[in-house]
Amino acid sequence: xxxxxxxxxxxxxxxxxxxxxxxxxxxxxxxxxxxxxxxxxxxxxxxxxxxxxxxxxxxxxxxxxxxxxxxxxxxxxxxxxxxxxxxxxxxxxxxxxxxxxxxxxxxxxxxxxxxxxxxxxxxxxxxxxxxxxxxxxxxxxxxxxxxxxxxxxxxxxxxxxxxxxxxxxxxxxxxxxxxxxxxxxxxxxxxxxxxxxxxxxxxxxxxxxxxxxxxxxxxxxxxxxxxxxxxxxxxxxxxxxxxxxxxxxxxxxxxxxxxxxxxxxxxxxxxxxxxxxxxxxxxxxxxxxxxxxxxxxxxxxxxxxxxxxxxxxxxxxxxxxxxxxxxxxxxxxxxxxxxxxxxxxxxxxxxxxxxxxxxxxxxxxxxxxxxxxxxxxxxxxxxxxxxxxxxxxxxxxxxxxxxxxxxxxxxxxxxxxxxxxxxxxxxxxxxxxxxxxxxxxxxxxxxxxxxxxxxxxxx
Numbered sequence: 082x083x084x085x086x087x088x089x090x091x092x093x094x095x096x097x098x099x100x101x102x103x104x105x106x107x108x109x110x111x112x113x114x115x116x117x118x119x120x121x122x123x124x125x126x127x128x129x130x131x132x133x134x135x136x137x138x139x140x141x142x143x144x145x146x147x148x149x150x151x152x153x154x155x156x157x158x159x160x161x162x163x164x165x166x167x168x169x170x171x172x173x174x175x176x177x178x179x180x181x182x183x184x185x186x187x188x189x190x191x192x193x194x195x196x197x198x199x200x201x202x203x204x205x206x207x208x209x210x211x212x213x214x215x216x217x218x219x220x221x222x223x224x225x226x227x228x229x230x231x232x233x234x235x236x237x238x239x240x241x242x243x244x245x246x247x248x249x250x251x252x253x254x255x256x257x258x259x260x261x262x263x264x265x266x267x268x269x270x271x272x273x274x275x276x277x278x279x280x281x282x283x284x285x286x287x288x289x290x291x292x293x294x295x296x297x298x299x300x301x302x303x304x305x306x307x308x309x310x311x312x313x314x315x316x317x318x319x320x321x322x323x324x325x326x327x328x329x330x331x332x333x334x335x336x337x338x339x340x341x342x343x344x345x346x347x348x349x350x351x352x353x354x355x356x357x358x359x360x361x362x363x364x365x366x367x368x369x370x371x372x373x374x375x376x377x378x379x380x381x382x383x384x385x386x387x388x389x390x391x392x393x394x395x396x397x398x399x400x401x402x403x404x405x406x407x408x409x410x411x412x413x414x415x416x417x418x419x420x421x422x423x424x425x426x427x428x429x430x431x432x433x434x435x436x437x438x439x440x441x442x443x444x445x446x447x448x449x450x451x452x453x454x455x456x457x458x459x460x461x462x463x464x465x466x467x468x469x470x471x472x473x474x475x476x477x478x479x480x481x482x483x484x485x486x487x488x489x490x491x492x493x494x495x496x497x498x499x500x501x502x503x504x505x506x507x508x509x510x511x512x513x514x515x516x517x518x519x520x521x522x523x524x525x526x527x528x529x530x531x532x533x534x535x536x537x538x539x540x
Contacts, residue, residue, distance in 0.1 A: 146202035151209030173287035219473035253371030254361035257460035274318040301331035337363040375457035381433040409470035428528025432471035491537040
């Protein structure tokens with residue numbers, strides 16, 4: 082859920098689950114720190130390289146900290162700094178009592194909920210993990226939007242029809258979008274993570290390079306427990322503190338959680354009314370447009386100027402139509418006056434998409450375009466819609482991290498890339514690649530194919 086850090090800082094080293102998968106697709110640096118654990122448990126290391134092998138396993142299958150410096154190079158992520166901070170962990174937690182008191186947490190509850198806390202140093206490896214390989218967007222969609230998950234989603238929609246009816250009436254948010262988020266975040270409550278939110282957020286509040294952000298998350302978790310909305314056993318989730326079927330961070334819980342059934346508690350873990358209403362409230366507060374779709378699959382004509390395929394280049398659908406953009410079915414667009422931007426996640430060889438306001442809202446929930454596309458498509462399928470019509474360029478392979486780094490270095494040598502090569506692809510890399518493609522007369526779609534790497538190598 083979008084409840085993590087603002088903007089790109091939402092990612093900055095705290096991703097798991099659907100977010101990690103999405104971030105590793107279009108923009109490996111663009112996701113959020115919310116770090117759902119459900120899908121990372123489900124897929125294991127499919128979408129990222131392995132972390133350094135531990136010397137031995139811990140009870141319960143947990144892995145110990147590698148004892149190595151973090152890959153980010155941040156001074157707080159050196160092995161020495163981590164060990165020193167871990168040795169001071171008890172003092173760090175105790176020092177947060179004045180802040181907790183200012184938030185209305187009783188001293189009795191502060192002592193009760195922090196008693197026995199110890200740092201989980203394995204999180205330091207996860208905080209700084211850098212995937213060696215990424216997955217393509219079509220593989221991502223194949224895995225997340227599948228028949229089994231769709232069948233389960235339809236069961237959920239039928240089982241909780243009354244709750245979805247009440248939520249749609251109260252918030253104006255499409256039930257299928259809420260059901261899609263539930264399905265993709267936790268596979269309908271079957272993969273939510275099993276780490277203590279208090280332990281995880283306390284660890285990150287006292288150790289490593291994200292302490293200020295996670296201090297707020299830790300104190301917010303204490304507020305939730307102090308108020309009695311949830312108990313510590315319910316607050317189990319990802320290593321970065323996201324919990325529940327739709328994966329709330331503690332600070333997002335405070336902003337968006339509502340009591341959907343009037344029982345006096347906001348239980349987003351075990352109470353379907355609260356879970357559905359709270360997720361919808363999140364989307365509504367982020368600007369959800371009732372009765373509108375998220376976007377359309379479109380056909381992009383040959384010879385199209387892909388420099389226009391940019392989130393900043395917004396036009397009305399009627400204007401896009403004048404440029405030759407059509408729907409695969411040749412159906413008319415419902416509202417030609419709506420404003421949209423063009424997304425071409427697989428470049429000129431794959432389908433295009435016109436993205437509307439509600440797609441931007443989904444991206445506020447999780448700022449990775451692949452994730453938002455999966456949510457929108459999954460919702461449409463739950464509604465009875467068909468799979469995407471146009472084929473993906475499945476013959477293309479994803480570049481390894483070393484190849485991504487090399488591509489950036491070659492773009493930099495040619496004067497197209499101005500950033501520091503790091504093997505992580507974001508908007509700056511895509512823009513540089515577009516400019517290079519335009520300079521050689523290729524479609525300027527910003528798609529980092531192996532062919533583009535070879536052309537940069539001059540072969």
